[in-house]
Amino acid sequence: MTSSLNKLHVAFLGTSLPRECGLATFSQDMMDEIEQIPDFHTPFIIAVNNNKSYAYGSQVMGQIGQHNRSDYHKTATELNHSTIDLLVIQHEFGIYGGESGEYVLDLAEKLKIPFIVIFHTVLSKPSPKQCMIMKRLAELSFKAVTMVQNKVQDLHEVYGIAREKIAMYHHGVPMVDTESRIELKARYGYTDRQILSTFGFLSPGKGIEYAIEAMRGVVAKHPEALYIIWGKTHPVVKQEVGEVYRQKLTELVAMLGLGRNVLFVDKHLTQEEVVQSLVLSDIYLTPYLGKDQAVSGTLAYGIGYGRVVISTPYRYAVEMLADGRGLLADFHDSTSLEAHILNILDHPELKAEMEKKTLALGSTMMWSEVAKSYAVLFRETIAGSYDLKGSAV
Missing domain, CATH: 3.40.50.2000 (Glycogen Phosphorylase B;)
Structure with a gap:
């Protein structure tokens, strides 16, 4: 458990800038805001690559080849032995390897540090494989996050995710000073x-x-x-x-x-x-x-x-x-x-x-406000962190 005297270490999993991807922008915007909160270290990200290579910055602590299944196992092991207190999994079916991105489960099931999952897509009529992946990620997570209130019902009724596991936060918007x-x-x-x-x-x-x-x-x-x-x-x-x-x-x-x-x-x-x-x-x-x-x-x-x-x-x-x-x-x-x-x-x-x-x-959707809500969730997750078998980390 992280001492209250120490700053918290959070890492993200997903695509990362400079890859041109809305999810990468979302992660970077949140990391930029979390970094400004006094009790958090500068966040890191584990970048999931497609068939291209990118000139990543210093916040990228590791990389996963989308279709290289062994990378998911290796990354989980590295996270388990790192100083990272919490992983934030950004979820879209298309960015992970395997059928409907199922390789992400290899990482999640091996992980011993707590994680939350943010679902960027919630289909009303998923395939059986898609449903299984999201349900399993939610089961393993501390919280499953959606950015739409009306998708809370889908996550519960369609995917069978317990209501107490689900949280809703608005999609953040960056504050940029500009002319009128x-x-x-x-x-x-x-x-x-x-x-x-x-x-x-x-x-x-x-x-x-x-x-x-x-x-x-x-x-x-x-x-x-x-x-x-x-x-x-x-x-x-x-x-x-x-x-x-x-x-x-x-x-x-x-x-x-x-x-x-x-x-x-x-x-x-x-x-x-x-x-x-x-x-x-x-x-x-x-x-x-x-x-x-x-x-x-x-x-x-x-x-x-x-x-x-x-x-x-x-x-x-x-x-x-x-x-x-x-x-x-x-x-x-x-x-x-x-x-x-x-x-x-x-x-x-x-x-x-x-x-x-x-x-x-x-005005309530600016990242400066939304990130504060995520910070509360991150603290709560880390403070109550247990591994998935019920033993304290």
């Missing part, structure tokens, strides 16, 4: 334009084509409207099929004659650029196609910075945009998106009211 919307629009040359935006990795599941189709009707009434699509193609998508999706979207823009009203920014945004893209926006769009999406970091950012959000009704959006914090359009429906966009652009008083409501929630 008016100042940013002036700097980028958009002073007289209504800006709509989407950011994140491009992939077919994002539904961007429906937002582009909606712009045709929007521009008929608001020729000053500009839809900016920020971000590179998802690395996995690009590796498998190249730029097919981006090309499809650019062809759609040309076909609809929207060259002046839709702009692609094909780059991986820095954290500062992400925040600037949101702050200069009048409307943030997430027209995703998958109704079971458990969490969206991009939507969390939009709420964190108090933007009007128009989204399709996937699970996370339904919860986060309740009580007048945003508008929900139908899936696969550009007409529905268009109607909601026009409603906001035509009614500035509605836009102002929605921004106020969204910011009220968003």
Whole structure:
């Protein structure tokens, strides 16, 4: 047990920057905040690699080859003999090796230090293997964390995880000082334009084509409207099929004659650029196609910075945009998106009211606040740490 006189040592398991991955950004943001809390040492991370190598920084204490099963056993042994008091497992099925990422269980089952698991994806209809993996991780963990309240029920009823094992914390949002919307629009040359935006990795599941189709009707009434699509193609998508999706979207823009009203920014945004893209926006769009999406970091950012959000009704959006914090359009429906966009652009008083409501929630989602809740959980876990067979560590 760690002495109360000593600082606590926490390590994370998952992808790590500079790998371009939302989960890697999530881990880094949390580690940066935990480092600022006086009773914690600078956190470390064990980086899970795909078939590429990365120039990692000093916070990476070890690496696991995604498909190298022996690495999982080796890492567990090293952690058991280290000064690490707690491991935080970031869970996505696709980043670990084996069927549905089952190799992560090799590490979890051999681990003798306590761990918590953060589930970034919670499927309503998992495969038997997916269900088994998540249930087993939760059984072995001190706590299983979700970032959506309505997924607590799924974790209990679908995955059979005991309710007392489940905790819910918001997806954190980084605090970045930036100029106002008016100042940013002036700097980028958009002073007289209504800006709509989407950011994140491009992939077919994002539904961007429906937002582009909606712009045709929007521009008929608001020729000053500009839809900016920020971000590179998802690395996995690009590796498998190249730029097919981006090309499809650019062809759609040309076909609809929207060259002046839709702009692609094909780059991986820095954290500062992400925040600037949101702050200069009048409307943030997430027209995703998958109704079971458990969490969206991009939507969390939009709420964190108090933007009007128009989204399709996937699970996370339904919860986060309740009580007048945003508008929900139908899936696969550009007409529905268009109607909601026009409603906001035509009614500035509605836009102002929605921004106020969204910011009220968003202010509670900043990493500086969310990390404090995680710190409480980390202390509780370490203080009550027992191995999985019931003997004190």
